[in-house]
Amino acid sequence: MQAFVVKIFLFLGVLRSVFWPSVGFAQAVSGENLVGQADSLYRVGNWADAARTYESAMVAGQPASDPMLLKLANAYEQQGDVAKVLYFLQVYFKRHPDEAVLRKMNDFARANNLTGYETNDLNYFYLFYRQYGVYLLSVMLLLGIYVFSVLLIKSMRHEPTSTQLKTLILVYFVALLTFINLPEGYDAGITNTNQVFLRTEPSAAAPVVATLGKGNKMNILGSTDIWWRVFWNNKLYYVRKDTLWII
Known part of the structure; x- marks a missing residue:
């Protein structure tokens, strides 16, 4: 009896390994087909059906490409759905921070009496961080490597390190860790x-x-x-x- 049960589980495992990949492929193809249908609807100006089909494709597992996000924003703008316009523009902006997109969101939100999209210091800091954060982080890391090397050499030579310098280095590394974890x-x-x-x-x-x-x-x-x-x-x-x- 136990041997029979084992055979049943082995048989089910083989079926899963054979048919499971095909199911995933079918879902991916379905998502791609939906995007093609949505593109066709978008080209003829059927904004409501185009937007609905794009979102169905995303639900089916199709990743939202940059053109899809912009088309969704425009399709909802044509329908007067302000919240969806700002949502898809904001998702696009998170991927590709650009001052023109930031200003468009601000102007669109102000025209509809919505807040949170202002071109204030916080949003500009986020824009700066997304655009140049990698370069600034690289400079900070190189500086950290240099400081660590100097401390290591001083330690090997048995040279004392002042308390002020140790405090400054500690503050620097805390700032570095904070900067690294800003996106989270x-x-x-x-x-x-x-x-x-x-x-x-x-x-x-x-x-x-x-x-x-x-x-x-x-x-x-x-x-x-x-x-x-x-x-x-x-x-x-x-x-x-x-x-x-x-x-």
Whole structure:
């Protein structure tokens, strides 16, 4: 009896190894076909069906290419869906930080009385970090290697190192680690419903400080259970996770 059970499991394993790859391939092909259909709909100006088909392709597992993101933004702009326009532009901007895209989002948001897209110091810092962060990090790492080499040589020669220099080096390495981890510490979301409640605590019983409409952007600084901790108008609040599209 045990031998029979073992044979059954072996048979099922063989079936899985044979047919599982074909299922994945079929899903990939389906996603590609949907993109082709969406492109055809987009070319004739069928914005609603084109957008819906592009999103169906992404649900089917097709990665969103840069042209897809821009076409989705334009398709939703033609339909007047401001929140979706800003969402897809923001996803594109995260991949390819560009001042022209930042200004377009700002102008579009201002025209529709939405906030969070301002060309302020924080957004420009993020733009600078995304554009030149790799080069700045390389310089900081080279400087760190140089400092470490000097300390190693001084140690081998038994030369003393001043307390001030040690403190400065410690501060430098803390700053370096902070700079390296900036992408993980920065996240943002866009409100996806017409009533998003900002609360003072992560609880449905907490007071509602303000109610935001669909399409506003806010920075996310952490989470608690079903709540995002967000930074809004220079203060910290909480919103439900299902009320934000994460960028």
